[in-house]
Amino acid sequence: MKQEVVERFGPQVLDGSGAIDRAALARLVFADRKALEALEAILHPRVVREYSAWREDLGRRPDPPRVAVVEVPLLYETGGERRFDKVVVITAPPEVRAARTEVADAREERLLPDDEKVRRADFAYVNDGSLGGLDRFVGEVLERLS
Numbered sequence: 001m002k003q004e005v006v007e008r009f010g011p012q013v014l015d016g017s018g019a020i021d022r023a024a025l026a027r028l029v030f031a032d033r034k035a036l037e038a039l040e041a042i043l044h045p046r047v048v049r050e051y052s053a054w055r056e057d058l059g060r061r062p063d064p065p066r067v068a069v070v071e072v073p074l075l076y077e078t079g080g081e082r083r084f085d086k087v088v089v090i091t092a093p094p095e096v097r098a099a100r101t102e103v104a105d106a107r108e109e110r111l112l113p114d115d116e117k118v119r120r121a122d123f124a125y126v127n128d129g130s131l132g133g134l135d136r137f138v139g140e141v142l143e144r145l146s
Helices: 001-009 020-028 033-060 094-100 106-110 113-119 131-145
Strands: 088-091 121-125
Touching: 001 020, 001 033, 020 033, 020 121, 121 131
Parallel strands: 088 121
Antiparallel strands: none
8 A cells, every 4th residue: 555655646755764654645635636536545445445354353253242343534425334333423513623633634624514424323422521421422322232
């Protein structure tokens, strides 16, 4: 995958050690929609294969877990919800998200609105408070799914 990324975007996406410089790559792709689509064409199929293989591996264990969680930032945007039994959406108001990140770029522009995600989800939570509140919500969801 690294080789494909470098072939598509050039050596300027590598850091001094030869690893992908995620910040440099982000600057390129979030300024150019076609570049973003090219990166997603490289990454998304691999991500799906990885978490699908992981879930299959869990299912083959002698005592598989009752619940497995996969975090997928662009779940609805890529049609990925079809690959899951249930969907949990965690949202936060824009001002809370802005305060929690150091990255300000075009990433949010391609996301579905929160109200649409909440409408489509099986479970939803607005994460604008304490970690304790979020932990309680997660515990309740896990209890319902188990």
